[in-house]
Amino acid sequence: MSVPKVDESRQRNLYEAGRLVSFSDGVAAIAMTLLILPLSDVTLPPESQWPHRNVFAALWNGYHDLILSFLLSFFVIAIFWLFHHQLFDKIEYVDGTLIKINFLWLFAVVVLPFPTNLLSDNRNNTTVAFYIGTMCFIAASATAMSFWLAKHPDLAKSEERASITSPPSAAWTSTVYLALVFIVAFFAGGLATWLLFGLFFVARFSDRFDDMRATEQKSGEPPTSDPPSETPTSS
DSSP, X not given: OOOOOOOHHXXXXXXXXXXXXXXXXXXXXXXXXXXXXXGGGXXXXXXXXXXXGOHHHHHHHHHHHHHHHHHHHHHHHHHHHHHHHHHHTSBSEEOHHHHXXXXXXHHHHHHTHHHHHHHHHOOSHHHHHHHHHHHHHHHHHHHHHHHHHHHOGGGBOTTTGGGOSSOOHHHHHHHHHHHHHHHHXXXXXXXXXXXXXXXXXXXXXXXXHHHHHHHHHHHHSOOOOOOOOOOOOOO
């Protein structure tokens, strides 16, 4: 596969990816930190009311919805940050479109702590749908970035350009899965919340599928033969 060249006019509109990556990492870290703030208002009942005299059982009985929402949101942001990290690890330059899509991704990441907090106060189908819809927006933004990179491999590092032929499966499969769960949330919010744990398996199986596909592509390539060695002629 030939490596695409970057024309001079496009080169002037490209920027080094390092600053955008550092900024995105900082925003994601702040968003993950904000998830813990609702738990700062947790208060324990008198010790005589603790089930089995266990402080963890008391916390779980009183705040299990809030704890589950925090853990789920934390690991969801972690999953999408890992995808973002793996994607931008291949990128050397960013253009205006990729920057805009990345800011949409950051917007959804920053918004996620808000519906997470709503779930602890008023868990109903609407708030669950808002919560899952925000996750779906994060996934869709990540998918858009991966598709844009596949369409413009000149943004990638030179050693990665030849291998970028299609977006990773984890991007679009996660988006489709969350879109389906989003629809379920309008009718069965409780079920939709539990279905979110399936996202971890979808991401895992998608990664394995991509690894298998990459292995098949490598095995299908013709082996490179060494040039024949010249036999010295006797004088």
